[in-house]
Amino acid sequence: xxxxxxxxxxxxxxxxxxxxxxxxxxxxxxxxxxxxxxxxxxxxxxxxxxxxxxxxxxxxxxxxxxxxxxxxxxxxxxxxxxxxxxxxxxxxxxxxxxxxxxxxxxxxxxxxxxxxxxxxxxxxxxxxxxxxxxxxxxxxxxxxxxxxxxxxxxxxxxxxxxxxxxxxxxxxxxxxxxxxxxxxxxxxxxxxxxxxxxxxxxxxxxxxxxxxxxxxxxxxxxxxxxxxxxxxxxxxxxxxxxxxxxxxxxxxxxxxxxxxxxxxxxxxxxxxxxxxxxxxxxxxxxxxxxxxxxxxxxxxxxxxxxxxxxxxxxxxxxxxxxxxxxxxxxxxxxxx
Amino acid sequence: xxxxxxxxxxxxxxxxxxxxxxxxxxxxxxxxxxxxxxxxxxxxxxxxxxxxxxxxxxxxxxxxxxxxxxxxxxxxxxxxxxxxxxxxxxxxxxxxxxxxxxxxxxxxxxxxxxxxxxxxxxxxxxxxxxxxxxxxxxxxxxxxxxxxxxxxxxxxxxxxxxxxxxxxxxxxxxxxxxxxxxxxxxxxxxxxxxxxxxxxxxxxxxxxxxxxxxxxxxxxxxxxxxxxxxxxxxxxxxxxxxxxxxxxxxxxxxxxxxxxxxxxxxxxxxxxxxxxxxxxxxxxxxxxxxxxxxxxxxxxxxxxxxxxxxxxxxxxxxxxxxxxxxxxxxxxxxxxxxxxxxxxxxxxxxxxxxxxxxxxxxxxxxxxxxxxxxxxxxxxxxxxxxxxxxxxxxxxxxxxxxxxxxxxxxxxxxxxxxxxxxxxxxxxxxxxxxxxxxxxxxxxxxxxxxxxxxxxxxxxxxxxxxxxxxxxxxxxxxxxxxxxxxxxxxxxxxxxxxxxxxxxxxxxxxxxxxxxxxxxx
Numbered sequence: 001x002x003x004x005x006x007x008x009x010x011x012x013x014x015x016x017x018x019x020x021x022x023x024x025x026x027x028x029x030x031x032x033x034x035x036x037x038x039x040x041x042x043x044x045x046x047x048x049x050x051x052x053x054x055x056x057x058x059x060x061x062x063x064x065x066x067x068x069x070x071x072x073x074x075x076x077x078x079x080x081x082x083x084x085x086x087x088x089x090x091x092x093x094x095x096x097x098x099x100x101x102x103x104x105x106x107x108x109x110x111x112x113x114x115x116x117x118x119x120x121x122x123x124x125x126x127x128x129x130x131x132x133x134x135x136x137x138x139x140x141x142x143x144x145x146x147x148x149x150x151x152x153x154x155x156x157x158x159x160x161x162x163x164x165x166x167x168x169x170x171x172x173x174x175x176x177x178x179x180x181x182x183x184x185x186x187x188x189x190x191x192x193x194x195x196x197x198x199x200x201x202x203x204x205x206x207x208x209x210x211x212x213x214x215x216x217x218x219x220x221x222x223x224x225x226x227x228x229x230x231x232x233x234x235x236x237x238x239x240x241x242x243x244x245x246x247x248x249x250x251x252x253x254x255x256x257x258x259x260x261x262x263x264x265x266x267x268x269x270x271x272x273x274x275x276x277x278x279x280x281x282x283x284x285x286x287x288x289x290x291x292x293x294x295x296x297x298x299x300x301x302x303x304x305x306x307x308x309x310x311x312x313x314x315x316x317x318x319x320x321x322x323x324x325x326x327x328x329x330x331x332x333x334x335x336x
Numbered sequence: 337x338x339x340x341x342x343x344x345x346x347x348x349x350x351x352x353x354x355x356x357x358x359x360x361x362x363x364x365x366x367x368x369x370x371x372x373x374x375x376x377x378x379x380x381x382x383x384x385x386x387x388x389x390x391x392x393x394x395x396x397x398x399x400x401x402x403x404x405x406x407x408x409x410x411x412x413x414x415x416x417x418x419x420x421x422x423x424x425x426x427x428x429x430x431x432x433x434x435x436x437x438x439x440x441x442x443x444x445x446x447x448x449x450x451x452x453x454x455x456x457x458x459x460x461x462x463x464x465x466x467x468x469x470x471x472x473x474x475x476x477x478x479x480x481x482x483x484x485x486x487x488x489x490x491x492x493x494x495x496x497x498x499x500x501x502x503x504x505x506x507x508x509x510x511x512x513x514x515x516x517x518x519x520x521x522x523x524x525x526x527x528x529x530x531x532x533x534x535x536x537x538x539x540x541x542x543x544x545x546x547x548x549x550x551x552x553x554x555x556x557x558x559x560x561x562x563x564x565x566x567x568x569x570x571x572x573x574x575x576x577x578x579x580x581x582x583x584x585x586x587x588x589x590x591x592x593x594x595x596x597x598x599x600x601x602x603x604x605x606x607x608x609x610x611x612x613x614x615x616x617x618x619x620x621x622x623x624x625x626x627x628x629x630x631x632x633x634x635x636x637x638x639x640x641x642x643x644x645x646x647x648x649x650x651x652x653x654x655x656x657x658x659x660x661x662x663x664x665x666x667x668x669x670x671x672x673x674x675x676x677x678x679x680x681x682x683x684x685x686x687x688x689x690x691x692x693x694x695x696x697x698x699x700x701x702x703x704x705x706x707x708x709x710x711x712x713x714x715x716x717x718x719x720x721x722x723x724x725x726x727x728x729x730x731x732x733x734x735x736x737x738x739x740x741x742x743x744x745x746x747x748x749x750x751x752x753x754x755x756x757x758x759x760x761x762x763x764x765x766x767x768x769x770x771x772x773x774x775x776x777x778x779x780x781x782x783x784x785x786x787x788x789x790x791x792x793x794x795x796x797x798x799x800x801x802x803x804x805x806x807x808x809x810x811x812x813x814x815x816x817x818x819x820x821x822x823x824x825x826x827x828x829x830x831x832x833x834x835x836x837x838x839x840x841x842x843x844x845x846x847x848x849x850x851x852x853x854x855x856x857x
Contacts, residue, residue, distance in 0.1 A: 038736035038743075041459055042381070044757060044767070046774050047743055049462040056457070084373050085547075086528065095547065151578055159582045166588055167579045168572060169549065172364060285574045287548035295370045295548070300736060 006328060007321075014317045021313040022074065025306050026067055032300075035059070036083050039299040057083055070306070079310070080303035084296065089307035092292060097311070098182025099169065100288035103211065103280065104273040106204050110212030111219055112266060116259075118216065119223020123231060124250065131224075138217035146276065150210045150283035157206060165203050167285035174199045207284040211276060215269045222265045226258040260330060267323030271316035357587060360857045361567040363836065366580040367593035369551065369573040375542050376530035377509035378452050381459035383755065384593075386506040387850035388553070388571075393509025393536030394560075396427055396446065397500045399759060399849035404668055406617075406759035406845045408500035412441055412510055412537065422493025422798060429484040435512040435537045436556040443480040448513040450478045450488065452525050460507035463757060467494060467502060494762075495797055497670065501758035505848070511535050539564045539853045548573050553852075564853040584609070584831050591839065592831040597655030603831045612840045613829035615659055615667050617756040617848045619764070619822050622717060624749050626819040627781030630700075631748070634817055635692040641678045641821045642685035643724045644717060650824050653712045658824035663811040664768040666825045668845075670800070671761040671807030677815050685724045697725025704751040705735040713751050713823065742779045750780075751823070759848050761807050765791040769814055780819045787813060 037053045045053075054060045058069070073080055079089040118134040125131050157164040169184050170176055177187040177196050185204065188196035230236065231254055239249045278290030289308060296304035358364050372385045380389050390399070398411035410416075414430040433441040453461055454471045464470075468491025469477050477489045490499065502508065515535035516526030526535075534542035539561070540553040551571040557563040572589065574580045580592035581599045592599075603609040624631040624640055631637055650658045663673040689695060702718060704710040711732060718728045728749065733741070741747055754776065757763045767775035770791035771783050787810060794806040814820070828846045832839050841854035 032737075035736055035740050038740045039734075042755070043735070043739045043742075043752060044755065044775070045459070045462055048774075049465075050743065052457065053459075085531070086374070086379070087531070092547075151576070154579065154582060159586060162586070166583050166586065167574055167576075172358075172570060172572070172588075282575045283579070285549075285572070285576070285579060287546065287573065291370070291548055291575070298370070300734075 003325075003328065007325065010321050010324060014321060017317055018310065018313060019071075022071065022306070022310060023067075025309045026070065029300065029302050029305055030063055030066075036300040036302060040083060070303075074310070079307035082296070082301050082304040082307075084299050084301040084304065089303050092304065093289065093307060093311050095182070096287060096289040096292045099286055100274060100277045100281070100290055102183040102185060103204070103207055103277055103286065103288060104270060106208035107212035107215060107273050108266065108270050110208055111215035111269065114212070115216045115219025116223050116262065118220040119262075120227055120250070120255065122220065122224040123227035126228065134220060138220040141213040141215075142217040144214075146210055146214055146279045147283055149213065150207070150280060153206050153210060154283070164206055165199070167283075169200060169203055169286060170196060171199050171203075207280050207286060210283075211273060211280045214276065215273055218265055218269055219262060223258065223262050226261045227254060230254045230258040260327070263326060263330075264323055267319050271319050274312055274315060358590060359568075361565070363566050363569050363591065363855060363857070364589045365569065365571045365591045365593060366574040366583050366589040367571050368575045369548065369571060370575060372545075372547070372551070374527075374531040375534060375545065376458075376527050377449070377506050377511060377536075378456045378460070378525075379458040379527060379531070380506055383847040387847065388540075388542075388551070389506040389509055390538070390850065391540045391852045392534045392538045392542055392553070393506070393511065394433075394441075394538045395504055395508035395510060397504035397508070399501070399504045399845060400851070401668070401844040401849060405670060406668060406849050408497065408504040408759070411504070412446070418496065422796075423491070424487060424489045425499060426481070427486045427488070429486065430560065431484055433537060433560045434558055435515075435535060436541045436558055437512065437515065437535070438558065439512050439514055441510060441537050442483050443486045444483075445510050445513055446486045447478055447480045448516070449509070449511045450474075452511060452516065453507050454478075456525060456527060458527075460505075463502050463505070463507060467499060468492060493796055493798065495760070495795060495803060497800075498758070498760045498762045498795065501760045501763075505758055509536055509538070512537075540569065559853075561853070565856040566852070569852060581831070584833065587833065590833045590836045595829070595831050597657050597829075600829050600831050601655070608834050610832045610834055610836075610839070611829060612832060612843055613657060613827045614840075614843050614846050616826040616828040616846065617666070617759065618826060619661070619664065619666060619754045619756075620658070620713075620751075620824050620826060621754065622749070622751050622821045622823055623747075623776065623780045624700075624819045625745070625747060625780050627745070627783075628748050630692065630694050630698050631819065633692040633694075635688045636694060637819055638816070639685040639688040639692070639724060640721070640726070642681045642688065643720045643726070644678070644821055644823070645680040645720055646678065646823060647680075649713060649716055653709060653716060654824060654826065657827040657829055659827060661825040662815070662822050664764045664814065664820070664822060665761045665807060665811065666756070666764070669759065669761055669764070671765075671794075671804050671811075673808055673811045675812075675815075678821065680720070682723050689724055689726075695725070697727060699727045699729065700748050701731055702728040702749045702751070703731045703733065703738055703741070703747050705738050706732055710751055717751065745779055745781055747779070753826075756848065759845070761803075762791075762795045765794060765807060765810060768820060769810055769818065776820070777818075782819045784817060787818070 037050055041050060082089050082092055118138055122131040122134045158166045165171055174196055177191040177193045180187045180190055184200040185197060188200060236249060236254055239253055277288055278294055281288040281291040293308040371382050374380050375389055377389050377393050380386050394411050396413035397408040399406055400409050412430055413427040415428045417426045429443055429446060435441060451474050453464055454469060454474045479487045481487050512535035519526040519529035521528055532545040539556055539559040541556050543552040543554045545551045553569040555564045555567045577594050577596055577599060581595060583589045584592040600611050604611055624637055646660060650660060659667055661667055662676050662678055665671045702714055704714045714730045718730055721728045766773045769777055769787040771778040772788050790806055790810040794803050797803040797806060835857050836855060838855040842851050
């Protein structure tokens with residue numbers, strides 16, 4: 001199969017996945033026995049006010065009509081207006097997503113760095129203390145709740161030691177850069193606002209470390225397994241037998257091949273980070289998409305929940321698609 | 337070289353550790369701002385944003401705590417006259433007052449702002465509608481007489497305090513028509529724009545709102561009572577109470593808004609911090625459905641009220657941050673009744689049940705929502721009821737789901753709270769005793785005409801002394817017959833840095849009145 005038709009096939013599949021996500025999320029938010037008008041108006045409003053509000057929001061129409069209207073809107077690039085804020089959901093996403101993206105990118109860099117190194121060391125020193133240590137370290141990362149790790153790190157590095165700033169994206173009196181991409185670090189670099197860059201970086205360290213740590217384990221484990229697999233292959237033994245230095249064999253010959261499966265897991269992990277950012281954003285008070293969706297869930301803001309979920313699903317699919325493409329380029333056997 | 341770089345990095349982190357302290361004319365608040373929707377007075381209906389709106393927009397009246405009671409005092413209305421039949425109010429607008437941008441506050445602005453609420457029909461509109469004002473009749477009921485006189489005609493002669501209180505709330509904020517209209521998008525009267533901008537004549541101006549991040553208010557130097565002492569108020573979004581606690585202790589914020597009782601108690605006795613607590617404008621209650629099974633019998637309803645250990649709930653569940661109140665009118669209100677007829681009395685409760693024919697008790701579903709406090713209350717009350725043989729099965733649900741079920745009269749027993757909409761006993765007597773307004777009494781199927789008549793009569797009584805007497809009579813009747821047991825009136829509380837002064841005065845009357853101009857450093 002040619003690369004072009006491979007991409008086409010994958011894109012069509014992606015559309016199908018998106019529609020599935022849309023239908024499932026729509027069904028779930030409408031099946032749960034709660035209503036957004038109640039959440040919006042609170043407990044006090046009299047019944048006629050509740051009815052009128054339902055009518056205003058179009059929630060009194062049959063479910064099927066609501067679904068068709070929604071899908072029609074989505075096809076035309078309109079995710080609807082948030083019940084809560086009254087603003088177009090797409091505008092909310094535009095505002096919140098860059099924060100989540102910046103956090104996820106920083107986290108994935110951390111987890112790739114630590115994950116691959118821990119994985120390599122584990123494989124080279126298999127069953128030695130370094131292997132045990134790296135496995136325990138990475139398992140702790142997955143098992144400790146992000147919420148808890150976040151608070152503990154804040155307590156140590158912000159409250160007790162005072163080395164790093166507390167929550168938020170920037171210190172209070174640091175002038176933020178003009179919004180270009182919405183990612184503070186990128187924008188401040190573009191603007192040459194070094195104070196904001198440095199401050200933003202310091203604010204990013206703890207949340208990115210917490211989120212990245214949680215993702216390190218899977219990368220480390222796959223790297224280890226894949227590395228062990230490669231190290232036992234004939235060509236490595238041959239290389240070693242020829243007298244090639246161990247370092248070169250490991251880093252130049254073995255690692256290159258061992259990393260192919262790791263790319264897949266990195267793609268999946270990155271998608272997972274986008275979702276996993278929810279709790280991190282809450283603990284560190286970051287105005288990201290995760291926190292937006294959580295707030296929307298609390299008041300059952302249907303359009304915001306659906307729009308946000310759909311968007312994350314889209315990003316997830318795109319990341320996976322690009323991973324598969326990289327894979328296909330690296331390994332032509334995959335295109336079959 | 338590498339080592340040197342690493343050391344340099346560590347040192348530069350440590351050097352940056354001492355962040356700049358907060359200037360004297362600035363107050364920083366740590367708060368969970370997740371529920372903030374809009375700063376438009378015609379849209380905003382949630383407690384925290386509403387108190388900010390009241391500090392951004394001046395209304396005809398302003399709520400103030402005077403001698404322990406929250407009262408509406410003249411703000412943009414310098415004076416008012418009420419017609420003989422009590423329905424038509426003529427407001428005389430204060431001359432020489434301007435909006436923060438310099439535009440004059442006049443009759444046009446007042447008429448525009450009231451009509452704007454009625455036309456936009458957002459969450460708070462029903463309060464104006466409860467006075468008989470609506471989008472259909474507004475051209476006849478809300479009129480400009482001259483540049484500084486406005487006439488508003490209600491459908492009935494409501495007690496003056498009701499009208500004044502409703503106009504003093506956030507939705508009564510006067511909006512600059514020029515600003516609102518110049519940002520009109522497809523007939524929204526500037527609502528999208530005013531969600532995160534301001535056009536008011538209050539002591540503060542909304543400078544910016546980055547959602548889920550930060551809100552900045554700056555002093556309005558043109559405020560007619562004089563510019564406030566604190567020039568900048570920054571509200572930082574901190575969803576986690578632990579984060580707020582740490583930031584307060586580090587000196588990064590002046591006020592921690594959402595601490596838990598344990599966290600706020602840990603500040604007590606430390607000279608660097610103050611704990612401010614005020615009676616909240618709400619009631620925590622247990623209600624039974626008077627139209628369901630055993631609760632149809634008034635003796636069973638009384639038995640439930642005698643079964644509850646009120647003191648233990650206040651001490652152990654509310655952590656002491658609550659006041660014992662048993663009538664529906666809370667402490668600090670006109671008509672407050674200080675009687676506490678109900679204390680836990682198991683033998684009396686059992687006797688009442690036996691008289692009603694339920695000596696062996698019965699099973700009932702007790703519904704409440706997901707907050708930790710409510711869940712604990714449900715467990716405590718379940719245990720209390722078990723002592724008199726009533727087996728309460730607890731069902732926990734989302735608040736919105738719970739209220740929907742309640743509106744459908746589908747709840748047997750519930751623990752919930754009632755946030756007061758405006759500071760007048762009418763805002764309590766009607767929901768708790770008058771089934772005709774289709775609020776709490778109706779939802780719990782207590783169709784008692786005597787109680788409803790009394791609540792209505794008090795609402796129309798223009799003589800304050802007589803009004804108080806009617807509320808007293810109603811409260812006593814309600815104690816004996818009603819389907820409600822008030823568990824307590826909550827206290828709101830904050831942790832503040834000691835250098836912040838006057839916050840106790842600012843917070844008086846929270847969640848209805850909240851005066852940011854009273855604090856200083």
